[in-house]
Amino acid sequence: MNVRRCALLVLLCAATGTVASGQGSLRPYVIVDDAIPASLTGTRGDPGRGRAIVVARQNTCLLCHSGPFPEERFQGNLSPSLKGTGARWNEGQLRLRLVDASRLNAHTIMPSYYRVEGLNRVAPAWRGKPILSAEQIEDVVAYLATLRDE
Amino acid sequence: MIVNSKRTQWLAPVAVMLGFAAIEVISAHAEIPLGERRSGYADLAPDTKAMQDDDTANPGMLWVQDGEALWNAKSGAANRACADCHNDARTTMTGVAARYPAFNSKLGRPIDLEQRINLCRVERQQASAFAYESKELLSLSAFIGKQSRGEPIAPPTDERLRPFLEAGLEQFNRRQGQLNLSCGQCHDDNWGKRLAGSLIPQAHPNGYPLYRLEWQAVGSLQRRLRNCIVGMRAEPYDYGAPEYVSLEIYLMWRARGLPIETPAVRP
Numbered sequence: 001m002n003v004r005r006c007a008l009l010v011l012l013c014a015a016t017g018t019v020a021s022g023q024g025s026l027r028p029y030v031i032v033d034d035a036i037p038a039s040l041t042g043t044r045g046d047p048g049r050g051r052a053i054v055v056a057r058q059n060t061c062l063l064c065h066s067g068p069f070p071e072e073r074f075q076g077n078l079s080p081s082l083k084g085t086g087a088r089w090n091e092g093q094l095r096l097r098l099v100d101a102s103r104l105n106a107h108t109i110m111p112s113y114y115r116v117e118g119l120n121r122v123a124p125a126w127r128g129k130p131i132l133s134a135e136q137i138e139d140v141v142a143y144l145a146t147l148r149d150e
Numbered sequence: 151m152i153v154n155s156k157r158t159q160w161l162a163p164v165a166v167m168l169g170f171a172a173i174e175v176i177s178a179h180a181e182i183p184l185g186e187r188r189s190g191y192a193d194l195a196p197d198t199k200a201m202q203d204d205d206t207a208n209p210g211m212l213w214v215q216d217g218e219a220l221w222n223a224k225s226g227a228a229n230r231a232c233a234d235c236h237n238d239a240r241t242t243m244t245g246v247a248a249r250y251p252a253f254n255s256k257l258g259r260p261i262d263l264e265q266r267i268n269l270c271r272v273e274r275q276q277a278s279a280f281a282y283e284s285k286e287l288l289s290l291s292a293f294i295g296k297q298s299r300g301e302p303i304a305p306p307t308d309e310r311l312r313p314f315l316e317a318g319l320e321q322f323n324r325r326q327g328q329l330n331l332s333c334g335q336c337h338d339d340n341w342g343k344r345l346a347g348s349l350i351p352q353a354h355p356n357g358y359p360l361y362r363l364e365w366q367a368v369g370s371l372q373r374r375l376r377n378c379i380v381g382m383r384a385e386p387y388d389y390g391a392p393e394y395v396s397l398e399i400y401l402m403w404r405a406r407g408l409p410i411e412t413p414a415v416r417p
Binding site: 057060062063073075076077078102109111112119120121122123124127129131 | 326327328
């Protein structure tokens with residue numbers, strides 16, 4: 001990282017006061033207002049892989065959300081439909097909502113998909129691991145950004 | 151839940167009724183008003199309701215029958231049956247399951263019904279305690295629970311239970327696991343909605359032990375609590391842990407007035 005980018009980062013941090021440094025094995029990211037503007041991996045995710053991640057049961061999305069998934073019989077209704085998500089939020093906003101939605105609403109039922117600290121009694125099999133990897137987060141961000149029809 | 155807030159004013163007379171001067175426990179979640187509390191039975195499919203209602207179709211009755219045989223069987227070095235002390239459970243055990251967990255003076259802590267059964271096993275019958283989720287313990291607790299069927303849940307008015315009640319409330323609203331969820335986020339805030347395909351119930355303990363279609367067996371409240379804890383990707387407590395007892399105390403208080411349905415049938 002060159003000096004100018006470093007200075008920019010420091011400025012951003014000072015402006016928002018919300019730098020999340022890397023937790024354990026997690027990659028560091030920078031929150032600006034209600035978004036994480038930069039990709040966690042430095043590259044764009046793959047929307048096709050992102051859709052597969054969203055509908056896979058073990059990733060928990062469809063426990064609470066429904067969406068444009070006609071082939072999926074069981075979809076939850078605790079939380080807003082994912083339809084039109086890409087029209088409501090930009091990629092940076094989607095990224096923060098996936099990484100750690102509790103930063104926007106401390107009482108949200110939405111889990112933090114890229115966080116390993118500040119959790120209680122995590123079962124050994126999951127301890128120290130985020131729900132989704134950085135690559136998976138980017139794939140899901142890329143997919144949700146395509147959902148522009150309400 | 152904060153007693154001073156408007157939406158919980160109804161709590162004051164209830165607290166007095168329960169013998170508590172005031173319930174000052176803090177929670178981010180609104181408890182379900184008493185008038186809106188509903189047993190999981192209310193949301194069963196018609197055929198599941200019919201299965202619970204008909205003793206000849208309710209699979210839980212097989213455990214109840216086994217429990218009755220155990221009630222009358224002499225056991226342990228004392229060669230004594232439950233019935234030798236407690237006589238006919240149909241009269242002596244009525245309402246007992248509706249008021250457990252209860253404070254045990256000798257142990258200085260509350261115990262649930264299964265722990266009460268095992269205390270009798272060890273102390274009165276001089277026999278070994280039954281293992282959690284064993285056929286014997288489930289059968290005896292199903293048989294004893296069934297004697298309270300239709301009785302309203304009536305938690306004891308015992309001030310010594312209060313710290314455990316408050317601990318149970320705190321546990322109910324504490325986030326846990328990789329998914330960082332609390333019991334209350336689903337069962338207070340989102341009951342009636344669907345978690346994927348499953349209706350979220352209010353999570354009342356009024357039918358245990360119960361026959362769960364998913365288990366194809368009768369299981370205890372602790373087994374059911376562990377299912378949810380594992381679902382949150384949290385580490386379950388060991389069977390018999392005091393955390394389950396305090397959580398049950400809170401759940402029974404939260405369900406006060408609902409009728410016991412043991413042995414209930416649930417999906």
